[in-house]
Amino acid sequence: MNYIVFDLELTCWEGDMAGRFQxxxxxxxxxxxxxxxIQSQFSKFVKPVMYPILSPFCSKLTSITQExxxxxxxxxxxxxxxMDWAEIDIEPHYLIAWGDKDLDxxxxxxxxxxxxxxxxxxxxDLKKQYQKVKKLYEPKGLKHATESEGLEFEGTLxxxxxxAYNLTRIFTKYFGEWNLHKIN
Known part of the structure; x- marks a missing residue:
């Protein structure tokens, strides 16, 4: 069994993104x-096809450059x-992210x-799981959750x-307490 704790960054624009595929x-x-x-890490940039030019807003938010x-x-x-790195076709796995948007x-x-x-x-969705484990009234952002655990957020938001690294720190801290489930 592999647990794949991941995060995605997407094309984005300032203001209304209605009608734009991220x-x-x-x-x-x-x-x-x-x-x-932790067994290993995976980190890759992806070349978008629908909007190949990053907006200035997106570059500023993510620190990802056009180059x-x-x-x-x-x-x-x-x-x-x-998928090869995660051994999707070889090992059973759970994909784990902060929120359900990355899945979408x-x-x-x-x-x-x-x-x-x-x-x-x-x-x-570890955000929902964290809310239940910590008995929080409302969900918290990843940076807030990391700091609530007495951990300094490492890297660039x-x-x-x-x-993904900061999410992994939370995931491994409460390893065994998560209610992991299969969705279809």
Missing amino acids: EIIEIGAYKIDPYGH MITQAKPFKQVIKEF YLKADCLLHKIDTEWISSYT HRAIDD
């Missing part, structure tokens, strides 16, 4: 073994590398690129690999 531009993830230990994206591989290639964006990008989404069926 594509994945970065995937950051950590593979956790059945004992709660990083221009030099990146297309989604189809990066997601195959991600991952599925949407897979559908856009005609990639089967069955492998995404084991997914847990809104960078997938850094957000």
Whole structure:
């Protein structure tokens, strides 16, 4: 069993994004073994196809530059590398992210690129799980949750690999307390 703790960064614009398809531009993830230990990490940029030019807002928010994206591989290639790294076809797995939006964006990008989404069926929203474990009235953002645990947020907020790392720290701290489930 592998636990794949991941985060995505997406194309974005200031103000109303209605009618604009947000594509994945970065995937950051950590593979956790059945004992709660980090095994490896995955970090790749993705070249978007619908909106290949990043907005100034997106670059400022994520610190991802146009050059990083221009030099990146297309989604189809990066997601195959991600699936190979995560051993999706070899080991049972759970995908774990902070909130349910990453699941939606991952599925949407897979559908856009005609990639089967069955492998995404084991997914847990750790934001909701954290709210239950900590008995919080309302959910907290990742940075707030990290700091609430007495941990300093490490890295740059809104960078997938850094957000995934901080999420991994919370996940492993309460390893064994999460109610992981399969969704279909």
